[in-house]
Amino acid sequence: MHTHVFQRLCKATALSMGMPRLRQAYVPQPVVDRSAADLRGYIEGQDPVSKQPFMQEVLNGLLSPLDEADLQGLTFERTTPRLVEPDSEDNLQRLFEENHWTDMLPIVLPTEARVEAMLKGTSHAADTIVGRLRPTAFREFWEFTVEKVAVNAVMAGARPEYFPVILALASSGISARSSSTNSFATITLVNGPIRNEIAMSSGIGVMGPYNHANATIGRAFGLLSQNLQGGSVPDDTYMGSLGNWYAYTAVLPEAEERSPWQPLHVQKGFKPTDSVASIFFGGWYTHAGYGPRATWQEKMRRSLAAVEQYSPPLFVMDPIVARGFVDLGFDTKEKLIAWCADNALMTAREYWDNQWIQYLMRPRAVAGVEPYASRFTAKPDEVIKIFEPSEINIVVAGGETQGAWKMISGSLRATVSIDAWR
Amino acid sequence: MSQQTTVHDPRGYPPKVVGKRLAPRLSTLDGKTIYLVDCLFDNTDVFMEQLRQWFVERLPAVSVRTIRPKETWSDDAEMRAAIAADGDGAILGVGL
Numbered sequence: 001m002h003t004h005v006f007q008r009l010c011k012a013t014a015l016s017m018g019m020p021r022l023r024q025a026y027v028p029q030p031v032v033d034r035s036a037a038d039l040r041g042y043i044e045g046q047d048p049v050s051k052q053p054f055m056q057e058v059l060n061g062l063l064s065p066l067d068e069a070d071l072q073g074l075t076f077e078r079t080t081p082r083l084v085e086p087d088s089e090d091n092l093q094r095l096f097e098e099n100h101w102t103d104m105l106p107i108v109l110p111t112e113a114r115v116e117a118m119l120k121g122t123s124h125a126a127d128t129i130v131g132r133l134r135p136t137a138f139r140e141f142w143e144f145t146v147e148k149v150a151v152n153a154v155m156a157g158a159r160p161e162y163f164p165v166i167l168a169l170a171s172s173g174i175s176a177r178s179s180s181t182n183s184f185a186t187i188t189l190v191n192g193p194i195r196n197e198i199a200m201s202s203g204i205g206v207m208g209p210y211n212h213a214n215a216t217i218g219r220a221f222g223l224l225s226q227n228l229q230g231g232s233v234p235d236d237t238y239m240g241s242l243g244n245w246y247a248y249t250a251v252l253p254e255a256e257e258r259s260p261w262q263p264l265h266v267q268k269g270f271k272p273t274d275s276v277a278s279i280f281f282g283g284w285y286t287h288a289g290y291g292p293r294a295t296w297q298e299k300m301r302r303s304l305a306a307v308e309q310y311s312p313p314l315f316v317m318d319p320i321v322a323r324g325f326v327d328l329g330f331d332t333k334e335k336l337i338a339w340c341a342d343n344a345l346m347t348a349r350e351y352w353d354n355q356w357i358q359y360l361m362r363p364r365a366v367a368g369v370e371p372y373a374s375r376f377t378a379k380p381d382e383v384i385k386i387f388e389p390s391e392i393n394i395v396v397a398g399g400e401t402q403g404a405w406k407m408i409s410g411s412l413r414a415t416v417s418i419d420a421w422r
Numbered sequence: 423m424s425q426q427t428t429v430h431d432p433r434g435y436p437p438k439v440v441g442k443r444l445a446p447r448l449s450t451l452d453g454k455t456i457y458l459v460d461c462l463f464d465n466t467d468v469f470m471e472q473l474r475q476w477f478v479e480r481l482p483a484v485s486v487r488t489i490r491p492k493e494t495w496s497d498d499a500e501m502r503a504a505i506a507a508d509g510d511g512a513i514l515g516v517g518l
Contacts, residue, residue, distance in 0.1 A: 001515030018441040031516055032464045039465075040472045055476065062448055062456070062511050073441025080433040088424035101432050110430040133434070137495045144434035151430040228434035355464035360494050363462055367492060 001058070003029035004048040008235050009179075016140050018073040023061030025054060032355050083112075096155075100233045103222055103248060107155040118150040121163030122421055126150070131171045133229035135179035135237045144170070144228040152227055156220035161198050162213055165190060165277060167421035169221045172414040174279045176225040176247065177232035182356070183240030185247040185283035187314065187410050188221060189395050191265035192275035194418050195253035202255035204399030207316065207406070218249030246283035246408075252397050258319040259396035260326045261333045268415045275418040280393070280410030282311045287407040292324045297343070303407050304344035310356040312391035313340070314410030318398030321405045333394045341389040349380035445511075452483040454510035459501075460490045461514060469516050 002010050004026040014022040026049040027042040034042075047054045084092065092109055096102050108114065119126055124146050132141035149170045153163055169176075169188060176186040190200060201211035209215055226232035256263045256272075265276035287303040289296075307313055317325075330336040351357060352375075365376035375384050393412055398404065448454060456477070460470045470488050477486040489505065491498035505512050 001513065003517045006517055016436075016439055018439050019444060021444065023444075027469075027516060029517075031466065031469055034465065034468075036468050036472055039469045040476070042469070043472055043476050055480075058513060059451070062451065062513070064447060066444055066447055070444045073443050074439065075441040076439050078436040078439065080435060081431050084429050084431050086426040086428045089427050090424070092427060092429055096432075109427060110432060112428060112430070115430055140437050142434040142436050147430075148432070148434055151432045155432060223432070227432040230434065230436055358464040359462055363490070363493055 001025050001027065003027055003031060005029045005235075006239070007049050009237075009239065012236055013138060015074070018075060020074050021070050023057075023064075025057035025061060026050070027054060100231060101223075101227055102155070103219065103226075105248075107223070108157050110151040110154040114154045115147065115150050118154050118158070118160050118163055119147065121150075121160030122146060122167055124167070124421065130167060131173055133170075133173070133175050133225060135175060135177060135229050135232060139179070139230065139237070142228060142230045144224075148228055149224055152224035153220045156216045156223050157212075158216040158220045159198075159212070162217050162220075164275075164418050164421040165194060165198070165217050166220045166224065168277045168416045168418040169217075169279065170224050170228070171421065172277070172279055172416045174281065174413045175229050176221045177229065177238065178281070179232070179238050179240070181239045181241055182284060183242045183244040184281055185244040185250060186221065186413075187246060187280040187283055187408060188218065188251040189264055189278040189280070190217075190251065190253040190276075190418070191256065191263050191270070191278070192418070193273060194275035195256075200253040202253045202258075202397045204401060206252050206255075206397045206399065207250075214251050214253070215249050218251035221251070222247055222249065244283050250283060252316070252395075254395050255319055255397045258400070260319075260323050260331070261394070261396060264393065264395050265415065267333065270415070270417075276415055277418055278415045279413050280314050280408075281413045282314065282409035282411060284308055284311055284409040285407075286409075289405055289407075290403050291321065291405075292328060300340070301343050301345070304340060305346055307344070307386075307407075308356070308409060309346065309351055309354055309386045310360055311409035312387045312411050313344075313393075313407045314412075315340075315392075315394040315405060315407050316398070317394060317396050317405040318400060318403055319396055320398075320400050320403035322396045324403060334389070337389050337392045337394060340392050341385060341387050344385060344387045344392075345383050346386055347380065348375060348378035348382050348384050351375060351384060351386055448511055451481060451511075453485075455485040455487065455508055457505045457509045457512040458486060458488045459505070459512055459514040460488055461516070462490060462494050463517055466516050473513070 047057045126147040128146045132143050134141045153166045178184045198213045200213045231237040270276050361372045365372035458470045474486050
């Protein structure tokens with residue numbers, strides 16, 4: 001049983017699992033926030049897809065005899081060619097767009113010569129398997145090679161010297177094109193020497209369209225994710241209700257030389273001389289502020305209380321802000337993170353009144369897994385901490401034209417070596 | 423005629439689709455045990471309770487039990503084993 005807006009996705013998933021005749025019945029969207037009486041109405045009403053009584057569809061699914069096709073399932077090979085049929089550049093641009101192989105902006109056509117040039121950016125052979133991706137946990141993994149990643153890097157406008165970063169992102173197993181209804185994007189942090197080797201910018205406009213490497217590496221991550229995982233097509237392999245502008249490109253290097261704190265990759269156990277990419281999954285909410293001014297604690301508490309509680313914050317702080325916190329005694333990131341964890345608070349009632357907390361955290365709470373179990377047994381009006389320190393991250397970047405910070409939803413999903421892909 | 427250009431296909435490699443036969447259907451529901459598998463989405467428990475009540479009221483000869491996996495987005499082998507051991511059929515649902 002599904003809600004009707006997932007009809008196409010459900011059928012595609014059943015097909016890819018070899019069961020195209022899987023019996024499926026549909027109720028109207030949404031189920032969330034509907035009363036018991038509303039849901040009883042769904043059950044006694046019509047399946048909006050088949051236009052038959054819903055329970056008739058359910059009972060038919062249990063009782064109607066199987067035929068030969070049901071018993072066999074469906075086995076078939078799927079392939080993708082190495083090259084597209086030759087055509088004019090205008091027609092190829094149109095073909096790529098119509099096939100949902102782009103982000104709807106013009107791409108650099110991946111000619112054989114351009115792909116060959118991109119491949120010179122790594123020592124790895126073109127046919128080396130890089131990894132597998134899928135748009136969500138219940139879809140099948142697609143596999144890809146160094147050459148396939150190079151194709152998408154060319155399309156994004158990236159240069160060969162950026163290719164090890166792009167290969168590292170591709171190898172992470174994290175898709176920048178999650179099909180989640182939450183419209184998640186990824187935000188990637190680059191640390192280590194490669195930042196300067198490829199002239200990334202951690203200065204003015206670090207989160208904007210002002211640096212070629214920042215912009216095209218992020219775009220490449222998005223394009224390779226959608227094309228190498230089997231698509232990111234609305235209503236099929238993408239279900240984000242609102243979408244996400246971070247999905248166009250969201251890559252920044254940390255301003256290690258201007259930060260008073262340890263860079264993130266060293267916090268995570270890498271050496272300062274390692275080049276590393278860290279992938280944060282989120283981009284859902286963004287708060288902003290200045291300072292730290294006299295009332296910084298009130299401002300920060302309000303921001304922390306306004307998060308979506310299933311998605312912890314990633315702080316991006318201008319070096320001016322970071323140094324300001326050092327002056328206040330926060331001489332390590334960990335000290336400021338501890339303060340944030342102690343002050344990210346809401347009542348248990350509000351914490352649990354969230355569909356994703358109910359879906360993701362409640363089963364763990366019921367199973368006794370901490371800290372969710374304690375949050376679950378708290379009285380409704382009890383104020384509880386909503387994040388562990390290990391879930392909160394801080395990075396330093398910005399042009400020092402203003403003491404500005406942003407707080408973006410972003411849980412750290414992977415920290416991967418770039419050097420491994422040089 | 424405009425110049426012809428050859429370009430690469432940007433897509434990855436999909437896995438082979440291996441057909442799976444559907445489970446045998448029941449000839450009747452009378453006297454059978456049907457599991458309602460609550461997939462843990464928010465408010466699915468309310469939906470499943472309404473579905474259970476529908477069976478109790480309309481098809482009282484069917485024994486209906488609600489069951490949940492231990493974790494979201496996980497294949498709970500113990501849950502599947504419980505259904506296979508005691509159940510004659512299962513209905514899974516429901517989404518957002």
